[in-house]
Amino acid sequence: MVKHGRNKKRRAGRIGRTKLKNKHSFRRWDPKPQIADAVVRQHWDPSKSPSVNLANLGLVARPNDDAKNIAPSQRIQPATNVNVVELFDIPDSDELREQKRQRRCPLKEEDQKYIVKCLAKYGDDYGKAFRDTKINYMQHTENQLRKMGARFLLLNKEQRVVDVPEKVKALVKTVEQ
Known part of the structure; x- marks a missing residue:
């Protein structure tokens, strides 16, 4: 059967227009601001x-506008x-609640374990670690591994969850000094 230019009509937007089904929930924009205060x-x-x-x-x-140009x-x-x-409602008392600040560790425990495996096998040669798909199963890029390794080497003893591998202990000592 002949379609009588149905594809043309569809592309032009004459066929298959969608309409608002629930007209009661559709609200137009109100230019008057609704101010609660x-x-x-x-x-x-x-x-x-x-x-x-x-x-x-x-x-x-x-x-942020420059007042000189006005x-x-x-x-x-x-x-x-x-x-x-x-x-603005300002409270009468000046007592502020003390918020507990959690020590934020720059590298998660999982990432520490992950990068330690890479560092234990290849040291600071992140190119080789990048190409080893068994160790680098998350397939991080060479730059990502380099950043993770640098963050791990900069961790304090309290922040470090995993022991430092022998191949990079010298790097950790130079960072601490």
């Missing part, structure tokens, strides 16, 4: 541009009657 809502004027509104709040719309007539003077404490 009462103080900001009070000072915000939707008829003015966002940069003017931010200037009225005492903020700068584009802080003409003096176009410069927006920040409002002086707005109190910053009104804009």
Whole structure:
């Protein structure tokens, strides 16, 4: 049977158009901003541009713009009657919670075991370790192995989980000194 140019029509977009199935959940963009903070809502004027509104709040719309290139007539003077404490809820007390900082190890335990096998067999010759698919089963590139090896050699005794191979112990001693 003849298709009467069906492929042309399909490529042109006349056939197979998709329509919105659920019209109730589709919302158009509302140009009026929905502001949750009462103080900001009070000072915000939707008829003015966002940069003017931010200037009225005492903020700068584009802080990285070079102020020298802006003409003096176009410069927006920040409002002086707005109190910053009104804009943001600042807690009464100055007590800050101490966050527990975990020691971040630059090399995971699995990666340490992986690079130790490479270093034990080939030392610091990462080209040979790269070509050995039995040791380098993750198929890291030569540069990736070099970075992992350098990170392993720079680890402290507390951070190191695996013993240093004999072939690279001299490198670890020179790094520690």
